[in-house]
Amino acid sequence: MFALLGALVQGQGLHCLACHESVDSLKKYAVEEPEIKGPSEGGGLKGGCGGKPPPLKKWQKLRVSKAFLSGPMGQLGCVKCHGGRDTADFKLAHEGLIPDPSEPGKGREPVCAECHGDIVKHYKKSLHFTVYGQAWTLEVRSGTRGIADSGGCLYSSYRKDCYTCHASCGDCHVSRPKPVKGGLLASHQFLKKPPMKDVCGACHAARTYGEYTGNFGYPADVHWAKGLKECTYCHGADELHGMWNASDRPDSNMHLNRGPKCEDCHAKSSRSNEYHKIHWGKVQCNVCHSMPIRHCFTCHTGYFGDVEDPAKFYRYPEEQKFLFKIGYNAFRDQYHPWRYTQLRHPPNSPHTFDWFKEHYCPERAEVFPHFSALPTWKPGTGHNVQRRTPQTESCWSCHDNPKVWLTEADLKDYEREANAAVINAFRTVFPLPRWSWAKLLGLAWFGFLGLLLLHGIGTWTGRAIARRREK
Amino acid sequence: MIDKLVEPCERKAPDYVKKGYVHPVLNRINHWAHAFLIVLLLWSGFQIAFPNAKIFFGVGEAVVTHKVCGVLLLIQMPLWFIYRAVSGRMFWRCLPCPCDFFLCSWRQIKYYLFDIFVGRPHPYDPRELNPMQRITYVSLMLIVLPIAMLSGAVLMWPHAFAWLLARVPIKTVTLVHLIAAFIFLFFIGLHIYLATTGAKPWSYFKAMITGWVDKEELEEYLKHAQTSKEA
Numbered sequence: 001m002f003a004l005l006g007a008l009v010q011g012q013g014l015h016c017l018a019c020h021e022s023v024d025s026l027k028k029y030a031v032e033e034p035e036i037k038g039p040s041e042g043g044g045l046k047g048g049c050g051g052k053p054p055p056l057k058k059w060q061k062l063r064v065s066k067a068f069l070s071g072p073m074g075q076l077g078c079v080k081c082h083g084g085r086d087t088a089d090f091k092l093a094h095e096g097l098i099p100d101p102s103e104p105g106k107g108r109e110p111v112c113a114e115c116h117g118d119i120v121k122h123y124k125k126s127l128h129f130t131v132y133g134q135a136w137t138l139e140v141r142s143g144t145r146g147i148a149d150s151g152g153c154l155y156s157s158y159r160k161d162c163y164t165c166h167a168s169c170g171d172c173h174v175s176r177p178k179p180v181k182g183g184l185l186a187s188h189q190f191l192k193k194p195p196m197k198d199v200c201g202a203c204h205a206a207r208t209y210g211e212y213t214g215n216f217g218y219p220a221d222v223h224w225a226k227g228l229k230e231c232t233y234c235h236g237a238d239e240l241h242g243m244w245n246a247s248d249r250p251d252s253n254m255h256l257n258r259g260p261k262c263e264d265c266h267a268k269s270s271r272s273n274e275y276h277k278i279h280w281g282k283v284q285c286n287v288c289h290s291m292p293i294r295h296c297f298t299c300h301t302g303y304f305g306d307v308e309d310p311a312k313f314y315r316y317p318e319e320q321k322f323l324f325k326i327g328y329n330a331f332r333d334q335y336h337p338w339r340y341t342q343l344r345h346p347p348n349s350p351h352t353f354d355w356f357k358e359h360y361c362p363e364r365a366e367v368f369p370h371f372s373a374l375p376t377w378k379p380g381t382g383h384n385v386q387r388r389t390p391q392t393e394s395c396w397s398c399h400d401n402p403k404v405w406l407t408e409a410d411l412k413d414y415e416r417e418a419n420a421a422v423i424n425a426f427r428t429v430f431p432l433p434r435w436s437w438a439k440l441l442g443l444a445w446f447g448f449l450g451l452l453l454l455h456g457i458g459t460w461t462g463r464a465i466a467r468r469r470e471k
Numbered sequence: 472m473i474d475k476l477v478e479p480c481e482r483k484a485p486d487y488v489k490k491g492y493v494h495p496v497l498n499r500i501n502h503w504a505h506a507f508l509i510v511l512l513l514w515s516g517f518q519i520a521f522p523n524a525k526i527f528f529g530v531g532e533a534v535v536t537h538k539v540c541g542v543l544l545l546i547q548m549p550l551w552f553i554y555r556a557v558s559g560r561m562f563w564r565c566l567p568c569p570c571d572f573f574l575c576s577w578r579q580i581k582y583y584l585f586d587i588f589v590g591r592p593h594p595y596d597p598r599e600l601n602p603m604q605r606i607t608y609v610s611l612m613l614i615v616l617p618i619a620m621l622s623g624a625v626l627m628w629p630h631a632f633a634w635l636l637a638r639v640p641i642k643t644v645t646l647v648h649l650i651a652a653f654i655f656l657f658f659i660g661l662h663i664y665l666a667t668t669g670a671k672p673w674s675y676f677k678a679m680i681t682g683w684v685d686k687e688e689l690e691e692y693l694k695h696a697q698t699s700k701e702a
Contacts, residue, residue: 274522277531339630395522427636428629430645438521441653448657452664458588459668466590 015088016078021066026059029090033058033181054198056183061175065187073190081111100178102169112169119241123169126242134162137348141368153361157353161300165203172240177202193232200231207294207344211384216322218291221385234260259335275392284329286342287398288391290382292324297412299347300355317347324382324390326398327406327422330375340425343406344380350414372417377406400431479575480568482599491689493598494682498560501551502679508547509655511540516652541623548620551612564600565609571602579603587668592695597669597678597688611658619651 019025068074079086081101087093101111104124113120123129135148135158147154148163164179171177172194175184180202185191194200201209212231214220223229232240239259262285263270270280275288296317329341350371357367391397391404398404405426411419487495494502515537518527527533555561568575578594579601586594595601600608622644625632629641636644666675674685 271531274530277529278534424637427641428633429641430626430629431642432522433520433645433649435521435523438517438524441656445656445660449660452660455583456664456667462588463590 015086015093016084017064017066017069018088019090020062020064023059023063026062027057030058030062061181061183063184063187065189068188071189074188099182100168100170100175102171102174104168110169116169119243120169122242124242126240128167128172128240129242131162131166134158137346137374138162140373141348141371143370143373153356153364154353154367156360157356161353161356167203172199179203193230196230196232206296208383211291211293211382214384216294216384218322218384219386221383222387223385234264236260261335281337282339284336284338284341284379284381286380286382286385287326287338287340289385289387289389290324290342290380291384291386291389292322293342293344293380293382293384295321295323295345296347297321297345298349298351300352324404325377325406325410326404326425327377327419328425329379330422331379336379340429341379342382343377343422344382345377348374348376349412371414375419375422376415377410377419377422395432396434399429402426405429476569477574479570479595479602482563484563484599488598491598491684491686492682493684494679496682497554497558499679499682501547501554504547505544505551508540508544509659511536512544513652513656513659515540517656520649520652538627541620541627545620545624548616565605565612567602567605567609571605575602576606583665592691593688595692596696597684597692607658611655615651615654619648619655622648622651 019029077086078084082098083101084095084097085093098105104110110120110124127133130148132148138147138154138158139145142154144152144154146152147158167177171182173185173190173192174188175182176198183198185195185198196209201213204210205215209231210216211218212221212224214225219225223233237243266285269276271277279288297319299317325343326340327343329336329338332339348371350366350368353367357364361367406419406423407426408416408423411423515527515533518524518530518533519537522530527536552561555565580603582591582594593601625635625644626641626648629636666679667673669675670685670688670691674688678684678688
């Protein structure tokens with residue numbers, strides 16, 4: 001109450017709050033947006049990567065509580081971060097408004113940096129902020145460097161498509177992320193730990209979050225089903241904020257040495273059973289402990305003109321499948337030493353960004369002349385880990401079962417060359433003989449020993465008789 | 472030509488062998504090292520091939536044991552070959568002559584099938600390998616074991632042999648390795664059993680430990696040879 005009074009006395013947020021705290025005012029002025037399509041629609045195999053968080057009306061998304069003003073952030077006042085003016089005039093109040101002050105603008109640092117400079121400094125290099133994983137892939141496949149930073153026709157693709165899925169500080173700690181059209185999480189309260197469903201699930205619904213919480217017809221990940229471990233249990237603040245050494249390449253999670261590892265918690269399991277003793281360190285844990293996961297094929301191609309929003313219409317994969325596939329680890333390094341990994345198909349195809357080529361790079365003959373420089377089946381970490389899976393049923397589940405291995409038959413024509421180093425790993429995994437062989441062998445072996453025994457009895461009896469005769 | 476098929480070829484054994492010292496130290500070390508490695512390889516190998524069976528200390532332990540023994544065998548085999556070649560034992564002792572594939576072997580087979588049951592002595596000099604031993608030894612050491620080792624090396628380092636596995640399915644390589652293992656398994660049973668068929672059940676074992684052929688065994692043979700000659 002005192003804080004609110006303090007804020008009112010200072011004239012910071014008085015008029016803003018008059019509308020943003022009032023349900024009636026918000027309902028009057030807030031304009032509803034079209035609904036978001038998410039993977040939960042149509043049985044889980046439609047839609048893009050993003051989720052469909054619980055629907056919020058526009059007024060709900062914009063409502064600020066009085067309680068917010070009692071916190072340290074609230075006391076700064078609305079104008080301090082958001083710009084605009086503290087006036088009752090709607091137009092004037094929103095003039096020069098910065099909807100997300102944590103998003104850096106032209107010549108403007110994220111406002112969070114004033115107090116959390118160290119975190120912001122690192123976060124600006126983090127994958128959540130840069131979306132550099134996608135940029136790196138674009139750079140390699142297109143043979144163009146600096147896509148994320150400089151101009152050029154692919155820069156437009158990156159900024160208009162990939163980068164719209166990046167997250168600012170506020171996208172996690174204050175509101176739901178922009179790709180799902182935002183919405184204040186707790187009436188503008190700053191949440192140190194973002195809510196998993198509304199924040200993580202908003203962007204990662206189609207794959208990891210959906211797998212983890214069991215949305216796709218497979219049981220939820222054991223860490224969620226039994227332990228209710230939220231995303232941040234494994235993916236800590238350091239990782240999410242990109243607090244790695246400056247020398248580390250921020251191009252992909254593959255190079256993120258602080259990323260979570262199963263061994264962080266399960267190091268003692270390395271010799272807990274025969275399977276672990278043999279495969280530990282050579283085979284990624286997911287190979288045995290993951291269920292089938294979602295694979296997308298041919299996305300961002302721009303042939304989905306039925307959706308009105310141009311920022312969305314190229315984001316629906318033509319084909320999605322739930323599969324479990326094992327292959328060679330094409331990104332083997334000291335942090336990911338396994339030779340065999342579970343595979344996931346990101347939705348790359350030579351037609352990715354065709355829409356952009358048409359609109360921004362008509363001079364290019366192809367968008368991705370080096371498409372085969374990277375595999376399209378990459379190491380995957382299925383987030384539906386189970387103790388018992390079809391693979392753990394017996395040694396023969398993998399050792400004599402070509403179905404679980406990625407082969408030429410699984411590849412589309414345009415990706416054969418790209419995946420040459422990933423496929424046919426089963427060729428190096430020896431097939432175990434069937435148990436019936438052991439029975440047959442045992443029978444033959446003991447039968448043979450029996451014959452030798454009979455021969456021995458005959459020999460020594462015959463010799464004894466011969467000696468007696470001699471005497 | 473016919474003579475060669477029915478008469479044993481002459482072998483120029485060194486004097487110490489003629490005196491009865493048939494297994495020099497290096498030979499014995501080699502034999503027991505081989506025996507130790509092969510037994511461990513078979514024991515651990517069958518545990519790996521049939522992981523459901525409880526025949527070793529564990530599948531993980533079997534894998535490690537199998538790999539270590541395999542590498543040791545890969546080191547030991549060239550040493551064995553060099554020793555055999557340099558000492559000349561490969562030529563005067565182990566290589567079969569034409570007769571060994573015909574009449575000479577038949578004498579030995581006849582002995583094991585009939586003569587042994589009526590107490591007749593061995594048809595061949597115990598200071599030398601008999602024709603069947605020579606054929607078996609050469610087949611195993613120069614054919615089966617190298618095949619087992621090569622297929623084992625492919626299975627142990629499949630990525631180094633990717634070029635081969637792209638042409639020959641790993642299933643075939645595994646099958647070849649297993650067949651070689653089965654041959655060794657049956658050979659070991661037979662080998663140990665036949666080693667008990669000396670003058671005394673332990674005669675041959677004693678010879679492979681001390682290096683000297685069993686006196687009783689030798690006397691029995693010489694007596695028999697003398698009788699045959701006189702006859």
